[in-house]
Amino acid sequence: MTGYSRAHTHMPDTLSSLRVEHLAVSFGRQEVLHDISLGPLPAGTTTALLGPNGSGKSTLLRALAGLLPARGAIWLGEHGLDRMASRERARFCAYLPQTLPPTVAMEVLEAVMVARQAGGARVDTATALAESLALLDRLGIGELALRQMNALSGGQRQLVGLAQALVRRPQVLLLDEPLSALDLHHQVAVMDFVQGETRRRGLVTVIVLHDLNVALQHADHAVVLCEGRLLGEGPSLAIVTPDMLRKAYDVRARIEQCSRGRPCVIVDGIV
Ligand SMILES: Nc1ncnc2c1ncn2[C@@H]1O[C@H](COP(=O)(O)OP(=O)(O)OP(=O)(O)O)[C@@H](O)[C@H]1O
Ligand SMILES: [Mg+2]
Structure with missing residues (x-):
């Protein structure tokens, strides 16, 4: 069950697909991801990363983001992501963790602007401000801009985390259960927005999901892990x-x- 058709042939060739070759991750002596080869996941497509609890989804996402030592190779077009220094890699990949880290006392707008300017991104304050405000508006949380980060609800915090990932303008967007704290309206809004941005900007987006109906309706492709091994990959309808x-x-x-x-x-x- 491998191989993809190019879903968006209008995408310019300069946009890159993601490939994973023989990826393996161990914690101590315990190997938890075994020989995973994936893709190419074309630019402009949203891939649902599925599988039961403990199957290795978060581990795979963290390995793609360069946050865990992994064997094997990860390619974004011609760029060997696994060979990049972490600062350079962070320019390509944005990652939203399953559990958001505790936050400091800082306004939402400031936190999104800091994310925009992270990793040495050359953008002046006025541009970062305008882009951050526009993104918060598009995610439907413009009214949170001047609220303190440590005084948000769980779902609000998750939406701001998503804004922080998106504002960095990555080529690869890695989201670990981004809907887990969201109400029904925000689940649909976020999936529409992420899929739309992925197509518009030619991103490679990988989203860990437990809701298979969301995967069927909002993801172009699906990857299924089970016990640290690849069970299948391909168009969502063919996989689910x-x-x-x-x-x-x-x-x-x-x-x-x-x-x-x-x-x-x-x-x-x-x-
Ligand atoms: N830091 C760690 N040290 C040791 N083992 C770990 C560590 N992190 C994860 N594991 C193990 O690796 C396996 C995969 O974990 P992972 O978090 O990737 O699962 P998951 O598919 O994301 O599950 P869930 O749906 O519950 O989030 C599990 O058996 C887990 O216990
Ligand atoms: Mg997980």
């Missing part, structure tokens, strides 16, 4: 199948079409 759901999650499930013809996962029980 009753057989895969049984193998990965030990559930009995169907993929049915809703009255509007959209695919939808229905779980009948556990195996």
Whole structure:
């Protein structure tokens, strides 16, 4: 189940796809990711990273972001990401962790501006201010701009974290369960926004998700991990199948079409 068709042929050739070759990660003597080869994930596409708890999704995302020592190779077009110094790599990749770190007393707007100017990005304060405000507005949280970071709700904090990742204008956007604290409205808004930005700017976006219906409706591609190994990758509809759901999650499930013809996962029980 490998190989992708180029979903967005209008993308200029200068935009790069992401490839992973024989990636492995160990903690001490314990290898938790085994020989993962993925892609190419083309620029402009959103990939859902799926799999049960403990299957290695966060570990893979952190390895892609360069936050963990890993064996193997990671290519963004011709750039060997795994060979870059962390500062250079951070210019290419933005990462939103599953658990957001504690924050200091700082206004939301300031925190997003700091993210915009991180890693030596050459941007003046007026531009950083305008871009940060515009992004907060587009994420529907403009009214939080002058609030203190350490006085936000969990979902608000997650939306600001997403703004901090997006404002850096990465080529690779790595989001670990970005919807976990969000209400229904914000889940849809964030997925629409991320998929739209990914297409518009030609990003390679990888999002860890547990909601398979979100994956089916908002991700072009899916990658499934199970026990640290790759179980499948390809177009979401070809990957999210009753057989895969049984193998990965030990559930009995169907993929049915809703009255509007959209695919939808229905779980009948556990195996
Ligand atoms: N720092 C660490 N030291 C040792 N083992 C770790 C460490 N981090 C993760 N692991 C182990 O690696 C495996 C994969 O963990 P990972 O966090 O990548 O899973 P996940 O797929 O993101 O799960 P979840 O859906 O629960 O977030 C698990 O068995 C976990 O216990
Ligand atoms: Mg995780």
